[in-house]
Amino acid sequence: MKLSTKGRYGLRAMIDLAIHSKENQVSIKSISERQEISENYLERIIALLKKAGYVKSTRGAQGGYMLTKKPDQISVGNILRALEGDLNPVDCSLINDEKVCSESGLCVTKFVWKRISDSINDVVDNISLQDLVNEQVEIDKSQASR
Amino acid sequence: MKLSTKGRYGLRAMIDLAIHSKENQVSIKSISERQEISENYLERIIALLKKAGYVKSTRGAQGGYMLTKKPDQISVGNILRALEGDLNPVDCSLINDEKVCSESGLCVTKFVWKRISDSINDVVDNISLQDLVNEQVEIDKSQASR
DNA sequence: ACATATCCAACTTATTTGGTCGGATATGAA
DNA sequence: TTCATATCCGACCAAATAAGTTGGATATGT
Numbered sequence: 001m002k003l004s005t006k007g008r009y010g011l012r013a014m015i016d017l018a019i020h021s022k023e024n025q026v027s028i029k030s031i032s033e034r035q036e037i038s039e040n041y042l043e044r045i046i047a048l049l050k051k052a053g054y055v056k057s058t059r060g061a062q063g064g065y066m067l068t069k070k071p072d073q074i075s076v077g078n079i080l081r082a083l084e085g086d087l088n089p090v091d092c093s094l095i096n097d098e099k100v101c102s103e104s105g106l107c108v109t110k111f112v113w114k115r116i117s118d119s120i121n122d123v124v125d126n127i128s129l130q131d132l133v134n135e136q137v138e139i140d141k142s143q144a145s146r
Numbered sequence: 147m148k149l150s151t152k153g154r155y156g157l158r159a160m161i162d163l164a165i166h167s168k169e170n171q172v173s174i175k176s177i178s179e180r181q182e183i184s185e186n187y188l189e190r191i192i193a194l195l196k197k198a199g200y201v202k203s204t205r206g207a208q209g210g211y212m213l214t215k216k217p218d219q220i221s222v223g224n225i226l227r228a229l230e231g232d233l234n235p236v237d238c239s240l241i242n243d244e245k246v247c248s249e250s251g252l253c254v255t256k257f258v259w260k261r262i263s264d265s266i267n268d269v270v271d272n273i274s275l276q277d278l279v280n281e282q283v284e285i286d287k288s289q290a291s292r
Numbered sequence: 293a294c295a296t297a298t299c300c301a302a303c304t305t306a307t308t309t310g311g312t313c314g315g316a317t318a319t320g321a322a
Numbered sequence: 323t324t325c326a327t328a329t330c331c332g333a334c335c336a337a338a339t340a341a342g343t344t345g346g347a348t349a350t351g352t
Contacts, residue, residue: 001149003235005310011255041311060319061327076258089149108281109157112222112273119265127258135254150340187342206350207296
């Protein structure tokens with residue numbers, strides 16, 4: 001029941017992009033340095049985010065990545081689902097309304113999985129990238145004044 | 147971000163035990179037949195539940211397993227944590243109140259992980275085994291009358 | 293004594309995770 | 323036009339984890 005590094009690194013990369021790509025293109029290399037994530041691996045993660053439509057790229061010198069939308073229009077749920085797939089605790093078609101569980105006839109455990117799934121999605125869909133940027137700014141501020 | 151078969155099978159086994167171990171010992175074999183889970187594997191899963199104190203065993207002929215408490219005193223959270231370990235989406239000591247993230251200085255993603263973690267635990271701690279037994283009984287009833 | 297059980301460690305296999313590597317392609321600037 | 327800087331992309335790889343099996347020891351009611 002763990003998120004993979006894709007989700008963790010990817011979310012950090014998106015926060016980094018939100019902060020740094022306001023005017024300029026941001027290269028993998030610079031994100032990689034700030035976030036201490038390997039360039040090669042980060043490249044693959046950002047490819048997923050691009051495919052999902054949350055970042056756009058410019059190739060060549062002075063190229064890099066930018067967000068496609070404002071940070072308040074991208075939720076943590078959008079990002080995590082792009083990287084991790086659905087956030088259901090089980091692969092279970094019945095989570096979407098079917099009564100019969102392939103695993104063992106009628107099983108009540110699906111009610112549990114559904115509620116977990118709903119609660120996770122509710123949390124992540126109600127935190128925007130902007131919210132995290134704001135918190136990061138706050139933290140940086142309080143750090144600077146020490 | 148998936149639960150393993152341990153969690154899924156184990157919860158079903160506990161529901162089965164709650165329904166069938168009211169008077170009699172229940173053998174692995176019988177659970178295995180009803181739930182269509184391999185005897186060998188189920189044995190290992192139930193060993194974890196025993197270790198965690200939710201089931202007790204009697205060896206030898208006519209032996210088997212029983213719950214140690216009433217089903218309304220055992221939560222789904224108790225069961226899942228016994229089988230899956232903590233239900234946090236990331237292994238992050240900072241989820242418990244430290245400010246500094248070993249991964250990359252100060253990171254705001256921890257607020258996200260904490261909220262996910264809290265919401266999952268809140269859900270599973272508020273569903274008891276008895277709740278699931280009740281739902282199962284309802285389903286069986288409505289099935290029987292078709 | 294024997295069938296029925298749990299107990300338990302060691303082993304195996306398949307899948308997923310977490311990357312790396314090498315080269316192709318694009319492009320702004322010197 | 324060349325070159326450094328980028329993205330793009332498929333193939334590959336090692337380690338960890340999940341999922342399950344096997345074999346035998348031990349206990350116990352009949």
